Every structure is written in structure tokens, then in C-alpha cells.
Amino acid sequence: MATLDTSVLNSINQTTTSSGVTDSTQSVSSTEELNDQFMTLLVAQMQNQDPMDPVSNSDLTAQLAQISTVSGIEELNTTLEGITAQISSSEALQAASLLDQGVLVGGNAVLVGNATSTPFGLELADDVDNATVEVLGADGSVVKTFELGALEAGIHGFVWDGLLDDGTEAADGSYQLVVTAERAGESYDDLQTLSYGVVSGVNQTDSGAQLDLGPVLGVVSLDAVRQVL
Template identity: 50%
Template sequence: MGIAVGVNESLDYSAIKTATSTTENSSADLQNNFLTLLVTQLKNQDPTNPMDNSQLTTQLAQINTLSGIEKLNTTLGSISGQINSGQSLQASALIGHGVMVNGSQILVGSGDTTPFGVSLDQASTATQATITDASGKIVKTIELGGLSAGVHTFAWDGTTTDGTTAADGKYQVSLSASNASGPLVSQPLNYALVTGVTNDASGAVLDLGTLGKTTLANVRQII
């Protein structure tokens, strides 16, 4: 690249930024271009009208900042890769284990039922679980009492309101909670079995079979 700076001309720093940003990709390239222009300027400057030192200092500081940001990005990228690897190892240990995730499903089969749970942001003085069948009919209402803030897991014994055993199949649970201030937000949780682990750009992904996929961040409790 040819550079010509005449006597009494001063470096156009904004032009340097524009030119290098469109043709170069790293702070090293920017430094090389800047130093080339600087040497040319020093060779041709008018002794009676020397370069503005404050402008030079500012530009050098900006270049050093860019270099530091590039190094920081490289370091963060390396740390992110290590975190993803660690997540994958942690997630692989969950294969074959049950987890509680957001959802309202309860499965009943051969007298066994999958757990259900609730997540509360605030402590409740009264909490109730209502279990319905596929048609929406209420088959059981369970009083859970007062609960502290956080995640709680429960087991339904599979009996209906009239004392009979619920038929095998899929049921839904809804939660309601309240305290002295009034109704509370209650997030229902359902059980899922981790059958496998894969990776994508965001890290480890848990395969929950028919319930789909989720990340470690969405696991509320490990059973």
C-alpha cells in the first residue's frame, strides 16, 4: 500500500480507522498501518508545526485497547470451551437418572406413578395439587399444606377421589398456592428420565425421550 504524506500535513486518524476497519481484521494489522503512517509523518513533518502529541497518545491508547480486547475475547472463548466440556461431562453422569423439569405430566402404569413437583418463588401457607385425566375430569385433589420457597417433589399414590386405582395412562397436574398476600405463582414440575446427552453451540443438551430435549439450566431437581 503506497502512502504519501506531504510536509505540513498531519495524520488523518479517522481515515486510518476507516481504511483499516474495511481492509484489516486484527489489532496487529491496525498497529502496522498506524506505525507506517506515523513514520512517514515524522519524516515529512514541518519542524515549525510538529505533530499533536495528545492526538498521537490517544490513538496509541486506542490501538492498545483493541489489542487487549482481542486477547480478552480469545481468553473468554477458551474458558467458554472448557465450561462446555465440563457441562458435557456433568450431563453424561445424568444418563439413566430422573430429573424434574417444568411440566405438568404424570404417568401411571402398573400401579406406579411418576413424581410431580412445584416451584415457588415465595413461601405458601396453603398449596393444592389437582390431578385430571385426559378428558379433563378431576380424579384427585391433594392438599400439600404450607411450603417454603423453592422446589418440592411429591408422589401420588395413584388412587382417585373415590378410593379406586387410577387407570394406566397420562394425567395432568395443576398447582395452586397462596399466602397472606394472596395467590402465588406456582410452576408445576414433572419427572423425566435422561436417556442421552448431545452437544450444540449452547453446550450439553439432555435427551428426555418423549418429553423432548432440554439443557442443564432447565433441570430443577435431580431425583
């Protein structure tokens, strides 16, 4: 009795799926070719089977199920490709809308120029009983301290008036932020400092939209934005 060897179908399955998502033209072509190959093999099986020992219904059902599965995978790949294209297009539009907008992203820098500082932020995973922000100068010394007290979980934005602890104006330049917090009498570390940047450019890459925030913060991904100001 000649039967339709499942290894043939498995080989076809591997050939179809190994290349991943393809364009819709290739997908349709592959599906049509696969169906043609299956029908050719099925007809050959029916013509050459032993009349005294025909192929069982269960074998035929299994073979039909395999070809249906492969066709379904082809259609699913085409659908996923369309969804991916829509997501990329939406992400590009969202990134373009941020041009010239101020955003907060992960970072510990705050800039001072003409006695004016850039905003900064703090993201907390939980409520804290007390939080303190220290601003460090270029030499690592503390030049300004903010006692923030108790804060709820979430993102908090702040603005420094550019004055040092001694009341004098901070020199123009870049300063570093160091945050400490306490929760239930213990040190709390599940937090992130946020720096301010202005989106000066948008680049679309294979890994998604990239935002240019200037020489200090550099280029970040769209999902790195924690808040738009």
C-alpha cells in the same frame, strides 16, 4: 503538516472488531498486522510533518492509546474464546453425568404404569399458606386431590401412590397436574409444576447441551433441570 488521520485508525478498529471472536491464530495475525500498519503510518507522519508545526504530544498520545485499545480488544477476544471453550466442555461433562438419571423439569404431566406413578414437584418463589394439587384425567375431570397445606419457598417433590380419590387404582397413562395456592388470603401464581423424566440421551448443540427426556417431555436444555433425583 501531514498527520495520522484518526479515521484510518477507526477504520482499522472496525475491521478488527467487526468479525467478533476469532480463533487464536487469526487474532495474533490481526494484532501483528495492525501494529505493522500503525507503525508504518506513524513513521510516515513523522517523516512528512511540518518542522515549524510538528504534531502535538497529545495527538501522538491519543493515537498510541487507540492502537493499545485495539490490541487489548484482540487479546480480550482470545481470552473470552478460551473461557467459552472451557464452559462448553464443563457443561458437556455435567450433562453426560445425568445419563439414566431422573430429573425434575418444568411440566405438568405425571405418568402412571402398573399402579405406580412418576414423581412430580412444585417450585415456589415465596412461602404460601396453602397449596392444592389436582390430578386431571384424560377427559379433564379431577381424579385425585392433594391438600399440601403451607409450604416454604423452594422446590418440593411428591409421589402419588396411583390411587384415585375413590380408592381405586388409576389406569395406566398420562395425567395432568393443576396447582393452586394462597398467600396472605390471596391467590398466588408465582409457582411452577415440575414433571419427572429420565435422561436417555445428551446432545451437544451450538446453544449448549440438550437432554432427551423421552416422548412426553421431549428435549430440554441443561439449565431447565430443577432437581436431580
